[in-house]
Amino acid sequence: MCGFPPVHQVHGVAGCTTQAGGSLFPGQDDLPTKSQLRRQIRQQRRGLSSEALYHAAAALASHLVRLNHFRRARHIGLYWPMQGEISPLPVMQHPIAGNKHFYLPVLAGHFARSLRFAPFHPHTDLRSNRFHIPEPQVPPGCQRSVRELDLLILPLVAFDAEGYRLGMGGGFYDRSLAHLPHRRSWRRPRLVGVGHAFQEVPRLPREPWDIPLGIVCTEKGCYRIGS
Numbered sequence: 001m002c003g004f005p006p007v008h009q010v011h012g013v014a015g016c017t018t019q020a021g022g023s024l025f026p027g028q029d030d031l032p033t034k035s036q037l038r039r040q041i042r043q044q045r046r047g048l049s050s051e052a053l054y055h056a057a058a059a060l061a062s063h064l065v066r067l068n069h070f071r072r073a074r075h076i077g078l079y080w081p082m083q084g085e086i087s088p089l090p091v092m093q094h095p096i097a098g099n100k101h102f103y104l105p106v107l108a109g110h111f112a113r114s115l116r117f118a119p120f121h122p123h124t125d126l127r128s129n130r131f132h133i134p135e136p137q138v139p140p141g142c143q144r145s146v147r148e149l150d151l152l153i154l155p156l157v158a159f160d161a162e163g164y165r166l167g168m169g170g171g172f173y174d175r176s177l178a179h180l181p182h183r184r185s186w187r188r189p190r191l192v193g194v195g196h197a198f199q200e201v202p203r204l205p206r207e208p209w210d211i212p213l214g215i216v217c218t219e220k221g222c223y224r225i226g227s
């Protein structure tokens, strides 16, 4: 799908060599820890130029808008990119975005550590949350829960070919999505993880609460997990 290399092709992870030059992936028993991966990939991401980020975001949008799930969705959760994350926002400028509603995540309570989704359009007032990420300023009654979205585009720090996602470590998305596997028929939201192609790693450590992504898209294309 969308011209992405086969799922099991392992891309080079430029940041994944030790200072001594050895690989961090010599064998399954020697996987880097989640915090090692976060540190390395976030550092690499922060080093991207604004020109590289611009081109990556434009290429990502061109792939996302071709997805059937995107074309069919009316309510779509995006995120405001930070620290070199690939931006999903250019999809809002595409002609097929005209009849869609977009949302950004809002941190729900200091202790709850989960997410709600607030309507977002180019004129929405934004205010930074405690992580310095802009959030729409709207009354709580206007916010939606994740289950009211048709499609959720998730940021990630790393992903693997089986759709496992490593995030920033707050557990915000996992906690917000935790109800989904318990539903008899989970049809929405569809989960699309997005990142730079270099954020793919051979295998992520798995946790019981991880919810695999259905589709991953990068600036190189989209691929469906498990096909």
Ligand SMILES: Nc1nc2c(c(=O)[nH]1)N(C=O)[C@@H](CNc1ccc(C(=O)N[C@@H](CCC(=O)O)C(=O)O)cc1)CN2
Binding pocket: 079, 080, 081, 082, 085, 105, 115, 130, 131, 133, 155, 156, 167, 168, 169, 170, 171, 172, 173
């Ligand atoms: N763009 C974007 N928005 C997002 C996320 C994300 O990954 N990307 N999130 C994904 O869940 C949620 C926010 N989660 C976050 C978790 C940790 C940090 C972070 O910067 N942690 C710092 C320490 C910050 C501090 O405590 O002051 C760090 O780890 O260095 C940021 C966002 C919701 N919004």
Ligand SMILES: Nc1ncnc2c1ncn2[C@@H]1O[C@H](COP(=O)(O)OP(=O)(O)OP(=O)(O)O)[C@@H](O)[C@H]1O
Binding pocket: 034, 165, 166, 167, 168, 169, 170, 171, 172, 173, 174, 175, 178, 207, 209
């Ligand atoms: N469904 C859940 N219920 C309760 N706690 C959870 C749940 N999911 C994750 N957590 C907690 O959140 C913490 C961070 O989880 P993890 O390292 O998987 O975050 P992450 O996926 O990288 O972050 P994020 O989703 O915010 O991008 C874990 O220590 C875990 O205890």
